[in-house]
Amino acid sequence: MTALYMIIGTLVALGVLVTFHEFGHFWVARRCGVKVLRFSVGFGTPLVRWHDRHGTEFVVAAIPLGGYVKMLDEREGDVPPALADQSFNRKTVGQRIAIVAAGPIANFLLAIVFFWLLAMLGTQQVRPVIGAVEAGSLAATAGLSAGQEIVSVDGKPTNGWSAVNLQLVRRLGESGTLRFGVLDEGATAERQHDIVLSAWLKGADEPDPIQSLGLRPWRPAVVPVLAEIEAKGPAAVAGLKAGDKLLALDGVALNDWQQVVDSVRARPDAKVVLRVERDGAALDVPVTLARRGEGQASGGYLGAGVKGVEWPASMLREVSYGPLAALGEGVSRTWNMSVLTLESLKKMLFGELSVKNLSGPITIAKVAGASAQSGVGDFLNFLAYLSISLGVLNLLPIPVLDGGHLLFYLIELARGRPLSDRVQGWGVQIGISLVIGVMLLALINDLGRL
Numbered sequence: 001m002t003a004l005y006m007i008i009g010t011l012v013a014l015g016v017l018v019t020f021h022e023f024g025h026f027w028v029a030r031r032c033g034v035k036v037l038r039f040s041v042g043f044g045t046p047l048v049r050w051h052d053r054h055g056t057e058f059v060v061a062a063i064p065l066g067g068y069v070k071m072l073d074e075r076e077g078d079v080p081p082a083l084a085d086q087s088f089n090r091k092t093v094g095q096r097i098a099i100v101a102a103g104p105i106a107n108f109l110l111a112i113v114f115f116w117l118l119a120m121l122g123t124q125q126v127r128p129v130i131g132a133v134e135a136g137s138l139a140a141t142a143g144l145s146a147g148q149e150i151v152s153v154d155g156k157p158t159n160g161w162s163a164v165n166l167q168l169v170r171r172l173g174e175s176g177t178l179r180f181g182v183l184d185e186g187a188t189a190e191r192q193h194d195i196v197l198s199a200w201l202k203g204a205d206e207p208d209p210i211q212s213l214g215l216r217p218w219r220p221a222v223v224p225v226l227a228e229i230e231a232k233g234p235a236a237v238a239g240l241k242a243g244d245k246l247l248a249l250d251g252v253a254l255n256d257w258q259q260v261v262d263s264v265r266a267r268p269d270a271k272v273v274l275r276v277e278r279d280g281a282a283l284d285v286p287v288t289l290a291r292r293g294e295g296q297a298s299g300g301y302l303g304a305g306v307k308g309v310e311w312p313a314s315m316l317r318e319v320s321y322g323p324l325a326a327l328g329e330g331v332s333r334t335w336n337m338s339v340l341t342l343e344s345l346k347k348m349l350f351g352e353l354s355v356k357n358l359s360g361p362i363t364i365a366k367v368a369g370a371s372a373q374s375g376v377g378d379f380l381n382f383l384a385y386l387s388i389s390l391g392v393l394n395l396l397p398i399p400v401l402d403g404g405h406l407l408f409y410l411i412e413l414a415r416g417r418p419l420s421d422r423v424q425g426w427g428v429q430i431g432i433s434l435v436i437g438v439m440l441l442a443l444i445n446d447l448g449r450l
Helices: 002-031 081-086 093-121 161-169 234-238 257-265 323-349 361-374 376-394 402-415 421-449
Strands: 036-051 057-071 123-126 130-133 149-153 176-183 191-197 215-217 226-229 245-249 271-278 281-288 290-292 299-301 304-306 316-319
Touching: 002 036, 002 057, 002 093, 002 361, 002 376, 093 323, 093 376, 093 402, 123 161, 149 161, 161 323, 226 234, 234 281, 245 257, 257 299, 323 376, 361 376, 361 421, 402 421
Parallel strands: none
Antiparallel strands: 036 057, 123 316, 130 215, 149 176, 176 191, 226 304, 245 271, 271 281, 290 299
């Protein structure tokens, strides 16, 4: 079932985002008087095709990894004199810039629509209350303590842990002061706590901002009674069974599932002894833990899970907006995520963020499947983020991407004449090499995560 969600989720995501991107080019080209020869979603062998009254061929092709809009252009073949004025190359620089920019702009508009819908539908957020602070951590040094609710990070309001994490991600690889606004239990006045960062998590392969500060989010206590055992995982190999209650790990008492998680993560590849209660009797079970993740982000893995518990209503909040306020929220979230994407790319370029954070088609497919399985809201959220990424990446000034074409046209606008075909050809060759290199790096990262 998971594989089916992954396939369907990926196809729907790519189909929607590619169609809107190419429709942006198509719609503006038509309004600039350019004849569009073909509008294709996908590459390769056409599966479905039809023509409209303007003679444009619409195609759904077999390889759903992109799409294109083919326009009449004298540089690509002979054009009948009667149609010359409908050629893309005959249009003004301003019109060509509008046509090329329309694709990424369509992606940003689509993200705004998705965020707008999500803001009106509303979401349930877990209040960002600190459950525990690790001794000697950055958070402990700054005076943060259990029971405090984080209401802002660097002056930005935080409704839930996802908002806290988003603000922390913006500071990865940086030095300086990170400011938390918190409310103590029962208090109404916000207090400030400053954390001093120094090249924070610079180059980390899979950074976990919240955990690295020494913060542990508040969670309801979960009795460590196993409900799920992963086939062929360490727990299954050791003979643990659903219904077993974990009492101790290497002699240390276990009262809550989070204790189990923390203890196991700290012992990758270790041999441990779990004391369990089964059918009223206590017994010791030797277990060889596995390792999951890469580098500093790797940790121990048991291959077992427990049943979820109900969260108290006091720890949850509903966040929703009216239609107009939701539109403002949609624009704001799209802008913030676009800026964050650009900042992350810049940090990767300058070594502040590890390039292992780049994701390729395998990771995208996995996230698409997981979000589709999780519900409509999560899937729309994923589509919005992916649409923003597609828009930002296409605007990068790399020849062969929309941003590269925009760069050539802006230079033409400044010079009063286009760059020579030879210079543009060199740019395209360099652009192709860069794009292929980044795609291969992302694919290698995906395979490493598997």
